[in-house]
Amino acid sequence: MYKTVESNASIIRINRGDSFQKPLFINCGTFLSPARYTLQAGDKVYFGVMEPNHYWEQSLIRQVYNKDSEMTEDGDLIIKLKPEDTEYLFPGTYYY
Numbered sequence: 798m799y800k801t802v803e804s805n806a807s808i809i810r811i812n813r814g815d816s817f818q819k820p821l822f823i824n825c826g827t828f829l830s831p832a833r834y835t836l837q838a839g840d841k842v843y844f845g846v847m848e849p850n851h852y853w854e855q856s857l858i859r860q861v862y863n864k865d866s867e868m869t870e871d872g873d874l875i876i877k878l879k880p881e882d883t884e885y886l887f888p889g890t891y892y893y
Contacts, residue, residue: 809893814884820873835872836864844876846886846893857891858882 811817821842826832836842841863845856853859858878867875 811878811883813886813888814880815878816880817876817878817883819876820869820871821876822873833872836862836866836874838864840864842866842874844893846878846882846891848889848891851892857886 809817809819822831823834823836823842824831825834841861843853844858844860844862845853846858847853847856860876862874862876867877869875
């Protein structure tokens with residue numbers, strides 16, 4: 798059985814039918830002085846999984862998050878993929 802693998806280079810390796818969740822830290826500061834952005838009413842975060850050289854509109858998986866979405870205790874948004882989101886993806890490289 799394969800496991801989900803994450804790297805420090807923003808690479809996620811999962812297999813078809815896997816689930817995945819990861820907090821998303823939205824930095825409104827700088828690289829050297831990060832500051833957490835808290836989602837406000839009306840804010841939306843769009844997450845998509847797409848094939849190489851495709852636009853958001855051509856995403857195979859599309860999700861929209863807002864201030865009412867599930868968050869960590871620190872206030873970071875939790876991005877989630879369920880098995881039914883990935884079960885029909887062909888092996889290959891995808892971008893998010």
